[in-house]
Structures are given as structure tokens and as C-alpha cells.
Amino acid sequence: MKQLAQRVYGTVIVKRGLAQMLKGGVIMDVVNAEQAQIAEEAGAVAVMALERVPADIRAHGGVARMADPEKILEIMGAVTIPVMAKCRIGHYMEAKILEALGVDFIDESEVLTPADEQYHVNKWEFKVPFVCGARDLGEALRRIAEGAAMIRSKGEAGTGNVVEAVRHARAIIGAIRRIQGMGEEELVAYAREIGAPYELVLETRRLGRLPVVLFAAGGIATPADAALMMWLGMDGVFVGSGIFKSENPYKRARAIVEAVTYWQEPEILAMVSRNLGEPMYGIDVRQLTEAQRLALRGW
Amino acid sequence: MRIGVLGLQGDYLEHHQVLRRLGVETVDVRLPSHLEGVDGLIIPGGESTTVGVLAERYGLIEPLRRMAEAGMPIWGTCAGMIFLAKDVGRPQPVLGLMDIRVRRNAFGRQIDSFEVDLEIPALARVGDSRPFHAVFIRAPWIEAVGPEVEALARLEDGTIVAAQQRHLLATAFHPELTDDTRFHRYFLEIVQQASRR
Numbered sequence: 143m144k145q146l147a148q149r150v151y152g153t154v155i156v157k158r159g160l161a162q163m164l165k166g167g168v169i170m171d172v173v174n175a176e177q178a179q180i181a182e183e184a185g186a187v188a189v190m191a192l193e194r195v196p197a198d199i200r201a202h203g204g205v206a207r208m209a210d211p212e213k214i215l216e217i218m219g220a221v222t223i224p225v226m227a228k229c230r231i232g233h234y235m236e237a238k239i240l241e242a243l244g245v246d247f248i249d250e251s252e253v254l255t256p257a258d259e260q261y262h263v264n265k266w267e268f269k270v271p272f273v274c275g276a277r278d279l280g281e282a283l284r285r286i287a288e289g290a291a292m293i294r295s296k297g298e299a300g301t302g303n304v305v306e307a308v309r310h311a312r313a314i315i316g317a318i319r320r321i322q323g324m325g326e327e328e329l330v331a332y333a334r335e336i337g338a339p340y341e342l343v344l345e346t347r348r349l350g351r352l353p354v355v356l357f358a359a360g361g362i363a364t365p366a367d368a369a370l371m372m373w374l375g376m377d378g379v380f381v382g383s384g385i386f387k388s389e390n391p392y393k394r395a396r397a398i399v400e401a402v403t404y405w406q407e408p409e410i411l412a413m414v415s416r417n418l419g420e421p422m423y424g425i426d427v428r429q430l431t432e433a434q435r436l437a438l439r440g441w
Numbered sequence: 442m443r444i445g446v447l448g449l450q451g452d453y454l455e456h457h458q459v460l461r462r463l464g465v466e467t468v469d470v471r472l473p474s475h476l477e478g479v480d481g482l483i484i485p486g487g488e489s490t491t492v493g494v495l496a497e498r499y500g501l502i503e504p505l506r507r508m509a510e511a512g513m514p515i516w517g518t519c520a521g522m523i524f525l526a527k528d529v530g531r532p533q534p535v536l537g538l539m540d541i542r543v544r545r546n547a548f549g550r551q552i553d554s555f556e557v558d559l560e561i562p563a564l565a566r567v568g569d570s571r572p573f574h575a576v577f578i579r580a581p582w583i584e585a586v587g588p589e590v591e592a593l594a595r596l597e598d599g600t601i602v603a604a605q606q607r608h609l610l611a612t613a614f615h616p617e618l619t620d621d622t623r624f625h626r627y628f629l630e631i632v633q634q635a636s637r638r
Contacts, residue, residue, distance in 0.1 A: 147597075149555040156554045159578045159618050163486045163520070166450040185494040187487070222531075223488055224579065246551035246579070269552050288636060339613060403449050403471060403495055 152269030161355035175220035184395035196300030197317035197383035203212035232258025252439035265289030279317035282337030297360015365401030389419030445479035451487020481632035484521030493534035540587025575614035
């Protein structure tokens, strides 16, 4: 290895590395400094700074954009844990603004209204790491090919319904299991079929997992939901509307943090799930129209 | 030899992988009962506030302090270093075992994270003191060390980024993210010495 006498910033190892430090943790959506502090005290590993949580974005309608920088700075000033923020799919300039603000991670997110229906942001040219949503292995590897340093399931944000997150997690993990048994010639065809770069399919097969950290997101509302996602093989969870749209956010946040660490201990899960008050009101995903399905944004 | 890796949150898997490659038996430590028969403990990188909150809730702080005081070696990387420190400049649950003052997120935010090669003369003990490739991620640094603490590595500007206090070891960077196993072997030497006593 060449000797680095001087510091080198924004490298792949540094960007993917931050995601590795978040493993086994919970990333919580917050809309102000007070919520951010509650999240940090409850044990969140990071917060996602937003103007509205996904459930409110759904209710509000219209075009959902990057949050006001003032809001993001307020939240950055309130906590010592990493702060993430969302830009629209393909919105290069929103991403540049978020990087200039100094956010620790950018979520190029289908929860906001897409800005480009052809291309996602070229994430390689940024020093700040990106996380992107995916519904299956092909989509996950396409995002990694564009420079994503972390992948999350899309799920169906703002519904409090875990079914889509489970579907996406199973699709990704299941495909990784299937390629373990494929020969090289099958792998070339499979890579073409799922629209992913062959090199990344090969690397994923060798590792037995994605080359970057994989979190669950979209509809997680209870400690049991979080533990279920860990059992399915996720490295950690995002909780969006599930915490601050529930009756007792601090208690629920804390319980979800404990459920992610102790997902293998049903007695602990039973204990932390007691008396959490009302969870967020849920939505049956089957009753949403195609236009209301956030997961169908991006490709 | 059995090495425990604190598995409350963070990059504990990466430490397990390095140790297993070195042929060492590892244990995932999430509850006090998992500490039984452990000869040494690694506290991985992650978020120190999360690790502190969970360690306190699940009763790990007292048993860890007792075992460390009885001579069990502990090595903390990044968040693990913060968790070992006596002084972190703000109220958060820590073990408070090492006589060091640590500054969290000392280099800044994620865009200030970096890689650099460090001179670490102490690694000669594991046979090879060529520069060590160090990865700093939202890393802390050591602002001050007590009389019993030895600084093992410094940045070009003199900032202390690795230190040892007898059987306690702290690094602001992440040896578990590279293929270089020397720091892990250095810690295993400390564990071996401690168990001979």
C-alpha cells in the first residue's frame, strides 16, 4: 500500500465505514431540536432531519422537497450523533446544498418527489456518503454502482405497516442466497436479468452479503417490527413516522433501540413491548393507489 | 484464549472477523452473563451515547469495571475509546477506567473523516513497525493523559490518537476496517501477559 503521509478525505472506506458504525442501531426521523434530543437520549445512532415525517408528507400532498437548511442546522446543533437529511431522487443541487451544510449522510429518497425520472445522483463525486432505498438486489446494486455507501429497504414509508419492508428485505436477502449456488455462466445472465453490474453481483456472492451496510426502512412501528427486520438479516433499522406519531415517543424509541440490540432474546422483547401506549395509526398498503405508493418511485 | 466483543451496537462483526482470522475464539457480549470465561474484551466503534445508554440499562457497567480492575484487558476503538475514558467533557454513561480526557467528534463532522498512515513504534512488539494505515470516522482524540498512560500514536500535529494504560488500550481509529491485524495481535499479547499473571 502506498504510504499516506497526508490525510485523505471522502474515500470509499471512510464513507462505507460510517454506515458500518451505525450497525445494530436505530435511525430516527425528527422534525425539530427537541425531538432530536429525545431520540439521542433514547439511544438513536443517528437522526434524519426533516420538515415533515412521511405520514405527514402523505397527508399534506403536493411536491415534497429537501428540508429548509435552517431546520437542518437547528437539528445539527442539538445533538452529537450523526445527522442525515433527504434530497429528492436525482436532485444534484439539493445534494450539493446538504453537503455544504455538513450533514453526515444524505438519503436520496423516494419519500420526496423525484426530481429526475431518468438518473439518480452520481454519488461518487461527493465526499459525504449517501444511503438509497431498494426493493430488490438489482436496485440495490445499481445504487451501489452509482456510489451509494449504504442501502435501505424502501418499504412503504408513512404507513406504519411493515409488510413492504419485509417484502424488500426478503427479496434482497433471498437473491443473495440464490446467487451463492450459481455458476459463473449463470451469474452473467442473472446480472443482466436484474440489471446490475456483473462485478458487483460477483462481489456480493463472494461476501455473502451486500458490499455495503443494509438497513430496514418503511413502515416499522413497534419493537417487534424492528426485531423482525433484524431476524430477516438487516443490519439495523430506520424508524420514520413510527416514533413521533405515537402516543409516547421517548418510551417507544427506547423500546425499539433495545429490540434491535436484543432481537434474539424474546423475554427482553416481551418486557420492552409492554405499555408503550398507542402506536401510530396504520394504513393497509393494499388500499393505496399506485400514485400513493412511494416505493414505486425510483428504479 | 476467549475474547469478548461488546455487541450492543456498532461494528462488532468486523472485530469478530479479524479475531477469527487470527484463530481466536470470540464471544458476543450483550448481557452480563456473556462475560463468563472471557479473557479480554473489545469495545467496537459505533455511537458512544447508544452504547452507554444500553450498557447502563442492562447492567454491564459495574461488572465491566470490576473485571477491568481485576486485570482483564480491554481495548476500545473510537466509540470504545470514549466509553473507556474518565473524562469525555459531557454527561453520558462511560466506564471511566482510563485516565484520559477525550474530545468527541474532535475532527468535525463526517466530511472531515479521513485516512492516514501513522508511525506506531509500539507495534515493533508484534514484529513489524512499518506505518499503520488508520481510518478515522467522526473520530475523537485524546486531549490529555494521566501519568500512568503512555501515548502510542500521534498525528503529524502531535494530537494523541492511541494510548495504553497497563492492560487498557484505546485507539481513536479503526484497525478492524483494514486488513492489517497488527493492532489486534498487539492486544492479544496484552491479554496473554495478563493471563500469565
